[in-house]
Amino acid sequence: MLSGKFAITLHILTLLSKFPDEYLSSEFLAGSMNLHPVLVRKEIANLKKNNIVESKEGKNGGTKLLIPAKDITLDTIFKLTFEKVTLGFSKKDPNPNCPVGKKINQNLQSLYDDINDKISNQLHGISLMDFEQKF
Amino acid sequence: MLSGKFAITLHILTLLSKFPDEYLSSEFLAGSMNLHPVLVRKEIANLKKNNIVESKEGKNGGTKLLIPAKDITLDTIFKLTFEKVTLGFSKKDPNPNCPVGKKINQNLQSLYDDINDKISNQLHGISLMDFEQKF
DNA sequence: TAAAACTGTAACATTTTAAATTACATATAA
C-alpha cells in the first residue's frame, strides 16, 4: 500500500470529523469507500500509533478523533501516510565511473527535497476542518 | 514505466547537454545509467516526438539536443515524462450514496492540481543547463 | 555492394508492489 494510503486516511478522517462524538465502525467507514474493512483498520492502526484517533474494541466499538479537526493539518496526514513525493529514480544503480552517473541520484534527491518542502508548506495551511467543509 | 521516466530522461538530457555537438549512442547513454539500451531508446522516442532531440540512424548514429540546454526547463521535462504528481486515490470507486464518498475524488483532485501548479512553477525556474552544471 | 554499427519497435517475460482476502484471536455490550 502506497498509492492509496493518503487518500484513504483522509477519507477516514473526514468521516470521523463529521461525527466527532461517535465511534464509527470499520465496516461503516469501509462502506463509504467501498473497501475491505481490514484495509480500513490497517490505516486506523497507523492513526492510533500517532495519537490522532482512538478505538474501542468489542460490540458498539469503533474509532473516533482524539484531536479537533481544526488542529489536524493535511501536512500531518501527508507525513503519516506518504514516504516522500518523488518524480522517480532509475531502478538500477547508475555507473559510478561516469560523472553524471556518480551524482545523478544525489542531485535528483535534492530537487525532490525542495519539492517536498513546498508541498508540506502548502498542506500545512489546510486543516482537516477546512477539507471536511468541502463536503 | 512510470516511476523512472523523469529520472531517466533527465539523465539522458544531462549527458546530451554535456556533449551538445555529438551524436551519442543509446549504448553509451545506457552505460552511464546501467540500463538496457532499448529502454533508453524508448525515452528518446518520447523526446523526439516533442522535438527536444534528434536521432541519426545507422553507423555512427545516435542522439543530440535540438535545443540549447538553457532553453529547456525541468518543467518541460516533467510534463513530458510524468502524468501528474498525486498523493494517490483509492483504487475502488467510493460509495456515491455517501456525501463524502460522492465528492472525495473531486476534492482530492483539486488539492493535487494545486500541488502540481506549485511544482511546475518551481521546476520552470530550473533549466537543463542549471541542472547540468551540478555535475 | 557487403559488413558493421546504429536506431526503431513490437512482443514477450520477469519482477515488484499494491491491494484484497482469509483466518482467527481478543474485547465488550447487552
Next chain:
DNA sequence: TTATATGTAATTTAAAATGTTACAGTTTTA
C-alpha cells in the same frame, strides 16, 4: 453467552513497472 466489534499476521491476487529478445530498417565505410 451471543453478537458485534477490533487487531493483526499470513496469504493470494492483480496490476504495473521494468527488462529482454528479436528483428526490420538505416547509414557509414571499406
